[in-house]
Amino acid sequence: MAQTSPPLSPILKPSSQHPAQPLLSQTSPRTSRASPAFQTSPSLLSSSDLPPSWEEVLCDVCLGEGRPKAVKSCLVCLTSYCEEHLKSHAARFTKHKLMEPVANMEDRMCPKHERLLELFCKRDQTCVCVLCTETDHRAHYTVPVEREWTEKKAHLKRTEIDVQQMIQDRVKKVEEINNSVQLNKASAQKEIEESMHVFSELVSSIQKTQAELVLAIEEKQRQMERWAEGFITELEHEIAELKRRNSDLEHVARTDHIHFLKSFPALSTPPSVKNWSETSVPTDMCVGMIRRSVSKLEATISEMIRKLAESEIQKILKYTVDITLDPDTANPWLQLSQDRHQVKHHGAWQDLPDHPDRFDTVVIVLGREGFTAGRHYWEVQVGDKDDWYLGVAKSSVNRKGRISVSTTQGYWALAMKKGQGYRVSTSPPILLHLDPKPKRVGVYVDYEEGQVSFYDISTQTHIYTFTDTFTEKILPFFYLYCCDKASDTIAICPVNGKSLIKQS
Numbered sequence: 001m002a003q004t005s006p007p008l009s010p011i012l013k014p015s016s017q018h019p020a021q022p023l024l025s026q027t028s029p030r031t032s033r034a035s036p037a038f039q040t041s042p043s044l045l046s047s048s049d050l051p052p053s054w055e056e057v058l059c060d061v062c063l064g065e066g067r068p069k070a071v072k073s074c075l076v077c078l079t080s081y082c083e084e085h086l087k088s089h090a091a092r093f094t095k096h097k098l099m100e101p102v103a104n105m106e107d108r109m110c111p112k113h114e115r116l117l118e119l120f121c122k123r124d125q126t127c128v129c130v131l132c133t134e135t136d137h138r139a140h141y142t143v144p145v146e147r148e149w150t151e152k153k154a155h156l157k158r159t160e161i162d163v164q165q166m167i168q169d170r171v172k173k174v175e176e177i178n179n180s181v182q183l184n185k186a187s188a189q190k191e192i193e194e195s196m197h198v199f200s201e202l203v204s205s206i207q208k209t210q211a212e213l214v215l216a217i218e219e220k221q222r223q224m225e226r227w228a229e230g231f232i233t234e235l236e237h238e239i240a241e242l243k244r245r246n247s248d249l250e251h252v253a254r255t256d257h258i259h260f261l262k263s264f265p266a267l268s269t270p271p272s273v274k275n276w277s278e279t280s281v282p283t284d285m286c287v288g289m290i291r292r293s294v295s296k297l298e299a300t301i302s303e304m305i306r307k308l309a310e311s312e313i314q315k316i317l318k319y320t321v322d323i324t325l326d327p328d329t330a331n332p333w334l335q336l337s338q339d340r341h342q343v344k345h346h347g348a349w350q351d352l353p354d355h356p357d358r359f360d361t362v363v364i365v366l367g368r369e370g371f372t373a374g375r376h377y378w379e380v381q382v383g384d385k386d387d388w389y390l391g392v393a394k395s396s397v398n399r400k401g402r403i404s405v406s407t408t409q410g411y412w413a414l415a416m417k418k419g420q421g422y423r424v425s426t427s428p429p430i431l432l433h434l435d436p437k438p439k440r441v442g443v444y445v446d447y448e449e450g451q452v453s454f455y456d457i458s459t460q461t462h463i464y465t466f467t468d469t470f471t472e473k474i475l476p477f478f479y480l481y482c483c484d485k486a487s488d489t490i491a492i493c494p495v496n497g498k499s500l501i502k503q504s
Contacts, residue, residue, distance in 0.1 A: 056069050057069065057070045057073070057080050057101035057102060057103055058070060058080070058082075059080060059081055059082035059085060060079045060080050060081070061079065061081060061082070061085045062082060062085070067082075068082040068083070068084075069082065069101070070082055070101035071083050071086055071101060072086050072098040072099065072100070072101060073098065073099050073100070073101045073102050073105060074089065074093075074096050074097070074098055075096070075097040075098070075099060075108065075116060076093070076096040076097060076116075077089070077093075077096065078105040078106060078108070078109070079105065080101045080102070080105070086098075109129075110128065110129035110131070110132060112131075112132070113129050113131040113132065115129035115130060115131055116129060117129055117145065118130060118144065118145060119132070119133060119142040119143065119144060119145060120142060120143055120144070120145050120147075120148035121137045121140045121141070121142050122140070122141040122142065122143065123137075123140045123141060124137065124140065127145060128142060198304065198308070201304070202300075202301070202304065205297065205300050206297060209293050209294075209296060209297050209300075210293075212293070213289060213290065213293040216289060216293075217286050217289060220285045220286055220289070221285065223285075224281065224282075224285045227281070228281045231279065231281065234274070235276065238273045238274065241271060241273070242271060242273070245267070245271050248263075248267060249267055252264075252267055305462075306460070306461060309455070309460060309461050309462040310460045312455075312462065313442065313455055313457070313460055316375070316377045316442075316444045317377065317495060319374075319375040319376055319377040319444070320377050320378065320495045321369065321376045321377065321378055322369075322378075323341075323367045323368075323369060323378045323476050323492050324339075324340040324341060324367065324368045324369065324492075325340045325341070325342075325343055325365050325366075325367060325368065325478070325492075326340075326357070326365065326366050326367060326368040326475075327340070327365075328355045328357045328358060329355075329357045329358055329359060329364070329365055329366040329399070330343070330352075330358065330359070330365040331358070331359040331360070331361070331362065331363045331364055331365065332349050332350045332351070332352045332358075332360075333345055333346055333347075333348075333349060333350070333363050334346060334363055334365050334480065335350070336365065337489070340368070341491060341492045342489040342490065342491045342492070343365055343478055343480060343489060343490050344480065344488060344489040344490070345363065345480050345481065356399070357399060358399060359399050359400075359403070360399065360400050360401070361400065361401050361402055361403070362402070362403045362405075362479070363479060363480055363481050364389075364403070364477055364478065364479050365477070365478050366393065366475045366476065366477050366478075367475050367476030367477065367478075369475070369476070370395055370473040370474060370475045371392075371445060371447050371473065371474050371475075372447065372472075372473050372474075373447050373448065374447055374448075375444070375445065375446045375447070376444070376445045376447075377442065377443065377444045377445070377495070378442075378443055378476065378492060378493075378495070379440055379441065379442045379443070379457055379492070379493045379495050380440070380441050380443065380478070380490060380491065380492055380493065381439065381440050381490065381491040381492075381493050382416070382438070382439060382440070382441055382490055383439055383488055383490075384437075384439070384488075385416070385480070385488060385490065386416055386418045387416065387417060387418045387480070387481040388415065388416050388478070388479055388480050388481070388490060389405055389411075389413045389414070389415040389425070389477070389478070389479035390413060390414060390415075390441065390443065390476075390477070390478050390479070390490070391411065391412045391413030391414055391425070391443065391452060391454075391476075391477060392411075392412050392413075392443070392445055392452055392474045392475060392476055392477060393410055393411045393412075393413075393474065393475055393477040394410030394411075394472055394473075394474055394475075395472055395473040395474065395475055396410065396472060397409065397410045397411065405425050405479065406425045406426070406427045406429070407425055407426055407427055407466070407468065408427045411425050411477065412425065412452040412466045412468065413425040413477070413479075414441065414454045414463060414464060415429075415479075416437075421433070421434075422434045424454075424464050424466070426466075430464075432463065432464065434456070434463065436458070436459065438456035438457075438458060438459075438463065439458055440456075440457040440458055440493065441454055441455065441456065441457065441463070442454065442455035442456075442457050442495075443476070445474070447470055447474070449467075450467055450468045450469045450470055451465060451466065451467055452465065452466040452468075453465040453466075478490055
């Protein structure tokens with residue numbers, strides 16, 4: 001018994017209205033101009049799934065080499081037609097749906113029901129056929145693929161605009177970095193020239209001081225030689241006198257009694273000479289001269305350092321930021337100003353919400369703005385207050401209970417402790433002798449270099465610099481104690497009229 005062919009799909013079954021057409025060959029060249037409405041789910045689509053857009057869709061009816069390009073594809077016949085065959089097709093099948101030529105028409109068919117993928121399931125984000133809505137996708141919200149394509153295309157356009165903006169932002173950032181590199185190169189060259197000038201001055205000063213010291217030592221030596229020569233001349237004169245007296249004494253001793261007795265009064269007493277027992281010539285005439293010369297050099301170096309500190313402060317002013325205090329971290333003894341730029345000891349406990357970031361025991365408040373990169377500078381007016389800390393702290397520092405303010409606990413700070421003077425929060429603390437007392441302190445942070453520096457703005461001098469490694473966000477911090485009495489404020493100040501950089 002002869003085998004019968006399996007029944008054809010209603011869409012593919014040959015009839016007077018639907019002639020059989022050859023299926024698309026998988027080896028036939030196709031383009032990617034397929035409508036997105038008939039592509040697979042966006043979540044499954046990758047760049048490797050997209051055929052090259054520069055390939056052409058060829059007519060499936062024409063045979064042999066040099067087949068012409070297709071101008072339309074039929075969604076019913078699943079065939080692409082050149083202009084000539086399209087006329088024939090359009091004349092016979094006026095109700096067939098045509099579209100721009102696309103490749104792989106068989107991919108537009110539902111593999112389960114062999115029906116055209118005309119709908120898009122919103123729930124499962126995939127293309128489905130009409131029969132799918134009666135089975136696997138029953139009661140799912142579906143829309144025509146054309147509508148979904150329009151929405152997705154609009155979304156894709158917005159994404160394209162966003163990507164283009166990201167490209168522009170990054171191109172601009174590349175230009176900015178390249179410009180910064182050039183500026184850094186120029187700045188480095190300027191620093192090299194300045195360092196050569198500074199060290200040339202220093203070497204010149206050292207050489208001048210050394211030359212003056214050598215001259216002074218040589219003059220001291222000549223002075224000692226003249227002094228010694230004077231002693232020697234005087235001693236030689238006395239020796240000659242004493243030798244004459246000795247000769248006279250020997251002569252008188254050999255004379256007769258009468259002559260001896262007559263000469264005795266003049267020769268019986270020792271000659272009048274200088275007492276040389278306390279006289280000596282020191283072998284070290286230059287004691288302290290080198291130290292005094294180096295001390296003069298130290299004063300010169302200190303003046304150079306002062307001028308360099310002034311220049312350093314002027315350079316870091318451009319990194320000025322606007323620091324505000326975070327009320328959620330403020331200890332209940334502390335009162336913040338409305339603009340969050342001042343803090344004072346209130347003198348009484350305030351009933352504040354028990355925020356997890358709040359310091360509940362130690363009178364500390366942190367800045368709202370934190371740093372994870374870059375350079376930052378701000379100034380704080382401390383006035384005549386005698387019990388405070390200021391600097392930066394790790395964002396992860398403990399906020400509850402007793403706290404030790406030190407680098408080992410994540411604090412890099414300058415402090416004034418009543419009765420103990422100034423110190424920095426190293427472990428153990430390093431005491432500082434600051435005179436005059438700083439009333440306005442500049443704080444400079446370079447996150448990448450792990451540097452925290454403090455400056456006395458009134459005298460334009462450098463106080464101290466920490467060098468460490470930062471591995472997390474750091475925050476400005478302030479400690480103000482006043483023995484349960486109301487105190488004057490510590491204020492974050494505008495910096496010499498500089499426009500402040502608002503921290504995000």
